[in-house]
Amino acid sequence: MNYQPNDTIVALATAHGSAAIAVIRLSGPHAFEVVEKYFCSKNQNKKKLSNKATHTAHFGLIVHQDVIIDEVLVTLYKGPASYTGQDSVEVSCHGSIFIQQQLLKLFLGAGARMAQPGEFTMRAFLNGKLDLSQAEAVADLIASNSAISHQVAMQQMRGGFSSKIKLLRENLIDFAALIELELDFSEEDVEFANRKDLKDLIAKIISVIQKLVNSFEVGNVIKNGIPVGIVGKPNAGKSTLLNILLEEDRAIVSDIPGTTRDTIEDEMTIDGVLFRFIDTAGIRTTTDVIEQIGVNKALEVIRKSAIVIYLFDSHEISSGDLKMEIELLKDHIGNSQLVLVANKIDSENDSDLKAEFSDYPEMIFISAKHNQNIDILKQKLVALFDTRTIDATDTIVTNARHAHSLSNAEKALVKVNEGLANNIAGDLLALDIRYALEELGSITGQVTNEDLLDSIFTRFCIGK
Amino acid sequence: MNYQPNDTIVALATAHGSAAIAVIRLSGPHAFEVVEKYFCSKNQNKKKLSNKATHTAHFGLIVHQDVIIDEVLVTLYKGPASYTGQDSVEVSCHGSIFIQQQLLKLFLGAGARMAQPGEFTMRAFLNGKLDLSQAEAVADLIASNSAISHQVAMQQMRGGFSSKIKLLRENLIDFAALIELELDFSEEDVEFANRKDLKDLIAKIISVIQKLVNSFEVGNVIKNGIPVGIVGKPNAGKSTLLNILLEEDRAIVSDIPGTTRDTIEDEMTIDGVLFRFIDTAGIRTTTDVIEQIGVNKALEVIRKSAIVIYLFDSHEISSGDLKMEIELLKDHIGNSQLVLVANKIDSENDSDLKAEFSDYPEMIFISAKHNQNIDILKQKLVALFDTRTIDATDTIVTNARHAHSLSNAEKALVKVNEGLANNIAGDLLALDIRYALEELGSITGQVTNEDLLDSIFTRFCIGK
Numbered sequence: 001m002n003y004q005p006n007d008t009i010v011a012l013a014t015a016h017g018s019a020a021i022a023v024i025r026l027s028g029p030h031a032f033e034v035v036e037k038y039f040c041s042k043n044q045n046k047k048k049l050s051n052k053a054t055h056t057a058h059f060g061l062i063v064h065q066d067v068i069i070d071e072v073l074v075t076l077y078k079g080p081a082s083y084t085g086q087d088s089v090e091v092s093c094h095g096s097i098f099i100q101q102q103l104l105k106l107f108l109g110a111g112a113r114m115a116q117p118g119e120f121t122m123r124a125f126l127n128g129k130l131d132l133s134q135a136e137a138v139a140d141l142i143a144s145n146s147a148i149s150h151q152v153a154m155q156q157m158r159g160g161f162s163s164k165i166k167l168l169r170e171n172l173i174d175f176a177a178l179i180e181l182e183l184d185f186s187e188e189d190v191e192f193a194n195r196k197d198l199k200d201l202i203a204k205i206i207s208v209i210q211k212l213v214n215s216f217e218v219g220n221v222i223k224n225g226i227p228v229g230i231v232g233k234p235n236a237g238k239s240t241l242l243n244i245l246l247e248e249d250r251a252i253v254s255d256i257p258g259t260t261r262d263t264i265e266d267e268m269t270i271d272g273v274l275f276r277f278i279d280t281a282g283i284r285t286t287t288d289v290i291e292q293i294g295v296n297k298a299l300e301v302i303r304k305s306a307i308v309i310y311l312f313d314s315h316e317i318s319s320g321d322l323k324m325e326i327e328l329l330k331d332h333i334g335n336s337q338l339v340l341v342a343n344k345i346d347s348e349n350d351s352d353l354k355a356e357f358s359d360y361p362e363m364i365f366i367s368a369k370h371n372q373n374i375d376i377l378k379q380k381l382v383a384l385f386d387t388r389t390i391d392a393t394d395t396i397v398t399n400a401r402h403a404h405s406l407s408n409a410e411k412a413l414v415k416v417n418e419g420l421a422n423n424i425a426g427d428l429l430a431l432d433i434r435y436a437l438e439e440l441g442s443i444t445g446q447v448t449n450e451d452l453l454d455s456i457f458t459r460f461c462i463g464k
Numbered sequence: 465m466n467y468q469p470n471d472t473i474v475a476l477a478t479a480h481g482s483a484a485i486a487v488i489r490l491s492g493p494h495a496f497e498v499v500e501k502y503f504c505s506k507n508q509n510k511k512k513l514s515n516k517a518t519h520t521a522h523f524g525l526i527v528h529q530d531v532i533i534d535e536v537l538v539t540l541y542k543g544p545a546s547y548t549g550q551d552s553v554e555v556s557c558h559g560s561i562f563i564q565q566q567l568l569k570l571f572l573g574a575g576a577r578m579a580q581p582g583e584f585t586m587r588a589f590l591n592g593k594l595d596l597s598q599a600e601a602v603a604d605l606i607a608s609n610s611a612i613s614h615q616v617a618m619q620q621m622r623g624g625f626s627s628k629i630k631l632l633r634e635n636l637i638d639f640a641a642l643i644e645l646e647l648d649f650s651e652e653d654v655e656f657a658n659r660k661d662l663k664d665l666i667a668k669i670i671s672v673i674q675k676l677v678n679s680f681e682v683g684n685v686i687k688n689g690i691p692v693g694i695v696g697k698p699n700a701g702k703s704t705l706l707n708i709l710l711e712e713d714r715a716i717v718s719d720i721p722g723t724t725r726d727t728i729e730d731e732m733t734i735d736g737v738l739f740r741f742i743d744t745a746g747i748r749t750t751t752d753v754i755e756q757i758g759v760n761k762a763l764e765v766i767r768k769s770a771i772v773i774y775l776f777d778s779h780e781i782s783s784g785d786l787k788m789e790i791e792l793l794k795d796h797i798g799n800s801q802l803v804l805v806a807n808k809i810d811s812e813n814d815s816d817l818k819a820e821f822s823d824y825p826e827m828i829f830i831s832a833k834h835n836q837n838i839d840i841l842k843q844k845l846v847a848l849f850d851t852r853t854i855d856a857t858d859t860i861v862t863n864a865r866h867a868h869s870l871s872n873a874e875k876a877l878v879k880v881n882e883g884l885a886n887n888i889a890g891d892l893l894a895l896d897i898r899y900a901l902e903e904l905g906s907i908t909g910q911v912t913n914e915d916l917l918d919s920i921f922t923r924f925c926i927g928k
Contacts, residue, residue, distance in 0.1 A: 014483050463483060
């Protein structure tokens with residue numbers, strides 16, 4: 001990839017398509033000149049931009065060979081007071097696709113080149129405006145689709161996670177210093193570092209890293225949605241329930257005009273929490289081979305789900321039957337949360353049902369078809385998520401790369417700990433410590449290489 | 465519709481979807497206050513906006529109940545130096561759909577309301593920033609998809625068309641004044657206006673209006689593309705030709721990364737000219753009823769086309785056959801341009817073909833399958849368009865409403881002209897003159913009403 005930071009780069013920064021306005025963004029040493037070449041006043045006299053103050057907006061025309069391409073607003077950001085840290089220009093034009101293309105062509109012709117995906121943010125990183133994990137959070141923030149994923153990405157972008165990692169690294173450097181002292185003078189009878197302090201420090205570092213590594217399980221759920229499996233016998237009403245859950249969501253979304261979203265089938269946000277619903281074949285014990293495949297699929301879904309909704313037709317199942325079903329489920333459900341939902345209730349059987357299933361005070365009685373008590377079910381789902389006590393202000397790892405590096409650092413430090421117990425040679429310990437430091441440093445980009453940057457920033461959208 | 469101009473309105477101004485950035489636009493007396501309510505500095509202290517200069521950009525946070533919604537850039541435009549003429553704010557946020565929704569919700573909660581389609585531009589009109597035909601051109605500009613439609617819309621938006629209409633109206637008012645003088649004193653033997661001058665003036669006005677009305681035929685083509693019918697016997701290679709024409713176009717479009725467009729099947733732009741290709745069933749004389757339907761369809765296509773490509777398999781048709789086919793076509797083709805294209809050429813039959821069809825120096829020899837000479841065909845299409853001598857700097861009517869009003873004005877003036885010849889009473893003439901004045905005035909919005917505004921602006925996208 002060509003990441004020459006002295007190239008002037010250009011890209012469409014807003015979403016594709018025709019709209020009221022579109023924004024074309026430029027960054028680099030010649031950003032002002034490139035736009036200036038075509039920027040004119042209302043009466044088509046050339047207008048200077050480089051002598052204007054930073055953070056100011058200027059109305060004018062973009063004119064090429066006496067043809068007016070558009071009336072635009074040009075906003076200037078002078079380095080280092082810009083997103084990338086370089087001179088940057090945002091050209092706000094009419095949102096015609098034709099105009100967007102013409103402007104991009106003009107700027108490309110005037111010496112700018114098309115930005116690589118993520119290249120603006122990469123420049124922000126290279127110029128010290130953001131560290132690497134903050135830069136990664138920008139992409140997460142743009143992709144965020146729930147209150148929690150948004151808050152976690154925001155916290156990471158604003159440096160909450162980075163400062164935690166940096167603190168860990170400092171602690172580790174302190175530890176390394178103590179170790180070296182200890183070992184250098186181990187043959188003499190001087191004790192520079194209290195043995196217990198040393199053990200406490202490494203234990204503390206390992207424990208913090210472990211907590212972060214563990215948080216990735218939750219972090220992944222936040223980013224990708226909480227998997228909810230809906231299981232039950234055929235005709236329990238699973239598809240009807242799924243549809244009503246998803247349809248309602250769509251209606252809510254379209255309540256705000258101008259903000260229609262690309263819904264991914266089977267995903268929905270309730271009270272700012274993203275759920276990912278997984279439909280299943282009817283689950284039951286069977287000897288039929290074909291049905292067995294369906295059941296196996298259901299069991300697979302259960303294993304993948306953090307929450308399992310067991311849905312049944314309240315007219316079909318007795319309390320005794322249900323008990324057996326639950327026993328069956330419990331063999332597979334592991335740590336997932338089970339939600340019992342009685343479907344197809346009506347005014348006539350309501351009180352009978354509550355008596356029949358009085359052993360299950362948590363059971364939710366709904367009619368998917370008539371949209372009854374669906375809200376209660378939703379509140380239950382959100383509440384279950386809350387009981388997992390995810391606090392967005394806690395540091396949660398949502399990035400697989402970070403989790404991997406933390407896990408590597410943890411392994412190295414456990415080795416250090418063992419080595420310490422076995423009085424292993426200092427230079428060997430130092431190797432593992434250095435490895436752990438590198439892994440931590442790679443998260444924030446204190447230690448980095450070109451391949452890593454490549455793999456991170458190519459996942460961005462163009463224009464960011 | 466609720467168009468209260470003192471409401472503060474808000475809308476997403478950029479295209480829907482997730483992207484690097486999105487822009488939310490507010491306009492109205494409380495635009496600054498609404499944003500100020502949530503706008504904070506980096507360390508989350510409230511930041512004032514209303515005391516800042518117009519056309520300045522400010523970095524900060526949008527914070528709601530201690531939750532950071534986003535880091536944003538807020539650009540201020542103080543009325544009347546804004547697009548709408550009112551105080552306006554553009555909030556440039558990270559292009560997450562979730563963030564866009566949250567910000568809209570916040571601003572709606574703080575007293576702004578969702579903008580109606582076109583409401584920003586309508587305010588620009590109501591505040592005298594644009595006249596009505598200029599405002600309409602904004603929508604055309606956003607929808608423009610070729611160099612010509614873009615230039616015509618741009619000229620109209622910049623007031624070229626309006627000033628022509630206004631001049632016409634002034635001429636008509638001059639004429640009305642002369643007529644009144646003439647008629648008031650008709651019983652006396654005083655001649656205030658030279659009879660010939662009077663006739664010349666109305667003839668001139670009518671001729672200008674006629675020219676404008678006629679330009680709508682071309683204007684419509686500019687806006688909606690030049691219809692090109694491809695006709696020929698079955699297996700002449702029509703679909704292959706169509707595909708290669710369209711595919712090539714798509715390839716050109718995707719040359720510019722980040723600017724993929726929503727292609728409407730069968731439309732394409734060559735050298736900035738929009739063509740709309742219409743595929744046909746094979747055309748030939750036939751007695752078969754089913755085939756007749758296909759042929760009728762082909763004839764319909766020919767009637768709708770400005771350019772007709774007659775494609776034939778160069779191995780199958782002799783010069784004599786072709787002559788007959790052309791005769792057949794000419795009965796239906798009317799004023800359309802005919803382009804003869806010999807398909808399936810190869811190196812072996814090349815010189816033979818040129819000899820065979822030497823009577824047709826304009827004939828184009830291609831191989832659609834092997835993409836040979838397709839460029840020549842394209843250049844021919846563009847050249848044919850040029851021979852229609854459409855000059856984007858000419859005033860061309862592209863808007864059906866304008867064409868309709870002009871046509872009404874023309875009819876009324878023809879009646880005036882006749883009345884003048886027949887020495888009809890002055891007050892009757894005055895009625896038609898007033899009608900023509902109103903029709904002209906409705907184009908630029910000098911004469912208007914709420915229904916008209918409603919029907920114009922509801923066709924806009926939200927956010928413009």
